[in-house]
Amino acid sequence: MRKTKSKYRVLETLSPILGVLASVLVLLVIAMIIGEMPGKTLNAIYKFTLASASRLSTIFSVAIPLFLAGLAVAVAFQANVFNIGVEGQYFVGGLVGAMAGIYLRLPVYLHLPVVVLASMAGGALWAAIPALLKVRMGIHEVITTIMFNNIAAALVNFLVNGPLSGRGEKSLEPQTLKIQSTALFGKLNHWFNAIGLKVPKHVYLDYSLIVAIVMGFLVWFLLYRLRQGFEIRAVGTSLEVSQYAGIRVKRVQMTAFLASGSLAGLIGLQEIFAIRGVYTFEIAAGLGFDGIAIALIGGNSPVGVIFSSVLFAFFKQAGYGLQLYTAVPNAIIYVISGLMILFIVVINEVTTRYIRALRRKEAA
Amino acid sequence: MKRVLLLTTALLLVLSLSAGAAPKYKIGICFDVGGRGDQSFNDSAYNGLVLLAKQFKGFIKDDPSKVSFGQEIELKYLEPKSGGQDRELILRAMAEDGYNLIIGVGFLYSDSLAKVAGDFPDIHFGIIDGWIPDLNESSNVTCLGFAEHEGSFLMGAVSGLLAKKGTKVGFLGGMDIPLIHKFQGGFIAGAMYVNKDLRAPGMILGQYAGKDPTAFNDPKTGESIAVNFFKQGASIVYHASGGTGAGLFKAAKDLGKLAIGVDSDQGLIYATSKSAEEKKMSEFILTSMLKRVDNAVLLTGEELIETGKNLGGYKTFSLANDGVGYALNDYNKKKLQPIKAKLDNLKKQIVAGKITVPDDDAKVADWAKTAF
Incomplete structure (x- = not known):
């Protein structure tokens, strides 16, 4: 019995790997059509992702915001809530966090946790309205959160250009005042160097990595070790059954929605507090939507999201490698990422059915 | 079979040819998000590369339009996919890959370019429309402004x-x-x-x-x-x-x-x-x-190729030098x-x-x- 179970495990873990391999294969074929030999294509990817400590550690640096985005979406998905609004939530969360970093005067050991909490509060606040609309009035969150994304962009844009503008005379980029040094995120690179891992000083492995690890652990603990987490997963598995079992579904969904929003608020930490030191209108967009794909591929579990966010970061870097060393345009990576999701979902479905069939046979 | 053989030898020949002469200078530009095809700013910068290729027998590497007038100067452009650390990342990638002159197109490059330039004192950087304070002639950054x-x-x-x-x-x-x-x-x-x-x-x-x-x-x-x-x-x-x-x-x-x-x-x-x-x-x-962003790219590249180095500081392209x-x-x-x-x-x-x-x-x- 045990043996067969482990056989299924192998199949289950194999399916995402197959999906990735299939998409890489497609990539190689497309590159060949463009005129690049597979060897050159693979070498370009290798050179930009794994060839040096600098490249390798950059992948993990790029993965940090992606991981938080995936985690935010995953928590909501677990409770059957489709939080498409992570995008807007991190715009607002980041701005609230930046405000705390700019206008509060606190010692370092207080300022750092305060900006993290402020970012979470901002994200949760922006999630609260669609959450309330869903729970109280039954308005579908997909519609409200998409609208709230646009409202967030417009609001942030207005604030950064208007009341909160701190643009210098010569700088053209709409931005806030500079964040105080007590709230800036330092790098952890020397820690890694101390334990023998080579991380060059320009790579951003900053405090947001700690935040990501802590949040990953907290979410895992919430989902799999606490009653509330069990309820979230129960609601996600079957709404009707949960209702029948006496779980207060609306309350659970509200909790998951707010947790998702507060996690979303953290996505911008790295860019705002470690990379730029100001909040700008040009803060990286689209991470909220990447988060949906990452959560999907990661099976909505914190551990799965670790892998899928690193995978996404890997492919993002691979795209730049292709751009630098081959004639394959950057945009191909979008196609490949899309295909990858498709492949993984399809292959997953096929293997699940196959396993089900095997089980049935066994039972018979 | 014969055809395959012929094709492979032809391919090898081409490869060995292109590997034969190493380019004297490598010049790169980093577009902004959106990049080529905007019929304006970025395309004008790209056109600067074409002018450089023409004038100094160079080629644009991996370019779909296959601009090539020789092997003496290697030209290349990159484009970020989003904001975040991507601008800094592609600037750094070019610097690590041994480009001699790297130009960021657009003021959004200001912060990241200043950082990367600090890490690569031997490479010269240019930024179009950007503003980086406290530069002088010996800096390795030139702000390319327009009148x-x-x-x-x-x-x-x-x-x-x-x-x-x-x-x-x-x-x-x-x-x-x-x-x-x-x-x-x-x-x-x-x-x-x-x-x-x-x-x-x-x-x-x-x-x-x-x-x-x-x-x-x-x-x-x-x-x-x-x-x-x-x-x-x-x-x-x-x-x-x-x-x-x-x-x-x-x-x-x-x-x-x-x-x-x-x-x-x-x-x-x-x-x-x-x-x-x-x-x-x-x-x-x-x-x-x-x-004339193209002229700014051309003149900055020209300065490097003809004098062997670029002067840092602030350069204005005006009516006097056909910058506008x-x-x-x-x-x-x-x-x-x-x-x-x-x-x-x-x-x-x-x-x-x-x-x-x-x-x-x-x-x-x-x-x-x-x-x-």
């Missing part, structure tokens, strides 16, 4: 000279930032300089499409502002608003008025467009203020013929320092006291 007010002065002169008696002229700005006020200042000064009627208050209209970067890509707002200008009695409107200007061209065509383009030769682009509507619009585009100018093509030659001599004379006077052009519309009033 947009000088070019705009000529656009003001074109409007002032060609506006029918009693009509107004207008300025449509994109995002409300100091850079665009530079265009506006030059335009107003130019119009007032050549046309006494326009010196009366209220004769030169001006409005901005918005306060955020979307104001550079908002043709609807552009159109409504332009229609408004024309209804208020304007006969010629100049825009410095990126993609928003498309709305101005439409309004000019619909109402039978005139428009002036910006950055690249927009009249020519529209005249050679495949769309019949755009072709029609080109008839209403008088000329364009050229911001006005567009003259087969389509608008006739329209500009009557005033061409006057324009070239104004240009000469600016280059000689006989006319100083105000670089902000707020400075025009003071300037006007002594200018005429």
